[in-house]
Amino acid sequence: MAVFTQIQELNSQLKVxxxxxxxxxxxxxSDDPNxxxxxxxxxxxxxxxxxxDYLHKTLFTSDLDRIAPHLWIIATQSSSSITPIHEQLVLGRTIVVTEDVHLYLLWYHDKVFLKPLPPYLLCAAFWDVHLIPPGPSAYSxxxxxxxxxxxxxxxxxxxxxxxxxxDIDFHLAVQHGLLPASAPPDSFARFIARFSGLPDNAVAPRFxxxxxxLSRLNSWAPILLHRMEYVDLTRQYEEYLARYFPVLLFVFGVIAVLLGAMQVALAVEALPDVQQGAWRVFVGVCKWTAIGVMVSVAAVVLGMLGLFLKKSMNEIVFAVRTLLRGEDG
Incomplete structure (x- = not known):
């Protein structure tokens, strides 16, 4: 059964x-038989x-469909968890238009990838021939x-x-080439309303x-997809390696501070007559300062690890609650 009729279509370029x-x-x-x-x-x-073949390439998200049962770890299990276009700009994100459906609705730092709505999907005739089973056609x-x-x-x-x-979202979508300019906002609103009420079992698992x-999806790719990344947007070695530099610098900095503190403590112990004369107070200060530095570094590292675990647990708890609410509903 068609989701919309020829009267409700936004594009009348095709006929059956x-x-x-x-x-x-x-x-x-229908616009030009030639x-x-x-x-x-x-x-x-x-x-x-x-x-x-073209539909398979431009509509199927095979990787995300395959791991859909586990996507609750990465994203909120709700099809409505989508930021409207005008809010994307408020968040400082640049809208990147792409034909790659695998990138659709993924955001990466200050970018969000959006796929234009194909004009042929706005034609009732196209749905009648290619998208409504069984609907026999010459090359269906x-x-x-x-x-x-x-x-x-x-x-x-x-x-x-x-x-x-x-209307602001609509005009921004037209401006970025995501929607056809020929469709008025009220017609689009009526058209999209027929799809907004579709249940989850009527759409592909990814949707x-x-x-x-994207960064989180890439992090889980080795476990869920058994490959290094879901999508690699870097094309230069320096860009790929640069992502690891802050972590490496932090690790090396922590190690350097700890080694320096331990070296001071060992040097203090090696001084002759450390418990006698005027050096006694100075040696004590050096020793306890070294110990204090090591304790402080350990506290900072444990604190950052705790914050990371707390944030991760909050996200997991939220995802589980959303999953359970979805099952109850």
């Missing part, structure tokens, strides 16, 4: 052509096997893939119900979650 004898459906451009390419991508021909995928395509497309569109909350922190 019935072939009763062959019992198939094909697509045709054009035979997919709206939004002039390099993909309609009614060819390239369309399912298998029914199982139909369902997978449907869930991925529905999840992508549903996420925009949280990205675009107001049951909202935004995710």
């Amino acid at each position: 052509v019935e072939h009763p004898q062959a019992k198939i459906k094909t697509l045709q451009r 054009v035979t390419t997919l709206p939004g991508n002039h390099f993909i021909e309609l009614n060819t096997s390239a369309v399912p 995928p298998l029914p199982v893939e139909h369902i997978a395509f449907h869930r991925a497309a529905a999840g992508l569109i549903r996420s925009y119900a949280h990205l675009v909350h107001s 049951r979650f909202g935004e995710m922190r």
Whole structure:
């Protein structure tokens, strides 16, 4: 069953052509019959096997779908955990437009990656031929893939119900090329409302979650994905190695201070007649200062470790509570 009808579509560039004898459906451009390419991508021909391949490449988030049962460790298990576009700018994030669906809704430091809403997904005819099972067509995928395509497309569109909350969000989305400028805000609001109420079991597993922190996803990649990183955005050796320099400097600094303090303590013990004469007070000060430095460094390290563990535990507790609330609901 279609999520929206031809009357409710935001893009009318496609129409369905019935072939009763062959019992198939094909697509045709309604804006210009001489054009035979997919709206939004002039390099993909309609009614060819390239369309399912293109959908698989641009809609499927296979890695995140596979580890979806464990994503609650990384992100809030709620599809509404998405910051509207205007708030992304308030947070100082730069909107990076990408066609890579694997990067969609990931944020990294001061960047957030957003994928434009493909024009063909706004056409009811395209859903009728490629996204509604079984819907036989000349070059349609298998029914199982139909369902997978449907869930991925529905999840992508549903996420925009949280990205675009107001007219400001809509205009910013158009300005960044995320939405077509031809669709008025009120029409988009009515269109997106049909997807906002979809349950989680109607969308791909990845879209049951909202935004995710890329750095945290990369940290868990060796455990969940069995590879070094989910996505590596560095292309230079110095950029890759630079991320480890602050940690290494901190470790070397702690070691240097500890070794220096221990050296002072040992040197004090080696002085002749340390318990006699005018040096007695000075030696005592040096010795206890060295001990104090070691205790202070240990306290700082333990304190930072405690803060890290506290923050990690708070996030885990919050994730577990969210998970349990979702199961109860």
